[in-house]
Amino acid sequence: MDLTQEEWTEQLKNDDNAFVLDVRTPEELEEGAIANATNIDIYLGQGFMDEIQKLDTSKNYYVYCRSGNRSGQACAILNSIGIENTFNLDGGFMNWEGEVVNL
Structure with missing residues (x-):
C-alpha cells in the first residue's frame, strides 16, 4: 500500500x-537514512531474497527507496513471501521531510 x-x-x-x-x-545511504531503518539493497538480487526471508512475517514493514519505485517492488516481493503488511513511502527518500540519520 502506498502512503503519502x-x-x-x-x-x-x-x-x-x-x-x-x-x-x-x-551509495544512496551516504545521503542519510530514516531513523531506525534497516538497509537491505534490492539490487542484491538473490542476496536480497535471502535476507528478506529471515524477516519476521508478523511485523508491519515500512519500506522506502530514493523515489518510491524500488520500494514498491520490494513491497510486492515481501507480499509474495507471506509478509502481508507492507507500506511504501510514496515519493521516497528524496521527498522525505522528517528526521535524517546516518546508518
Missing part, C-alpha cells in the same frame, strides 16, 4: 510492531 509522507510518518509513529526497511544502495 504524512500518512507514513503518522502511522509509523503509532505502530508498536513496525520495521523500517531501506532498500537503497550503499
Whole structure:
C-alpha cells in the first residue's frame, strides 16, 4: 500500500510492531537514512531474497527507496513471501521531510 509522507510518518509513529526497511544502495545511504531503518539493497538480487526471508512475517514493514519505485517492488516481493503488511513511502527518500540519520 502506498502512503503519502504524512500518512507514513503518522502511522509509523503509532505502530508498536513496525520495521523500517531501506532498500537503497550503499551509495544512496551516504545521503542519510530514516531513523531506525534497516538497509537491505534490492539490487542484491538473490542476496536480497535471502535476507528478506529471515524477516519476521508478523511485523508491519515500512519500506522506502530514493523515489518510491524500488520500494514498491520490494513491497510486492515481501507480499509474495507471506509478509502481508507492507507500506511504501510514496515519493521516497528524496521527498522525505522528517528526521535524517546516518546508518
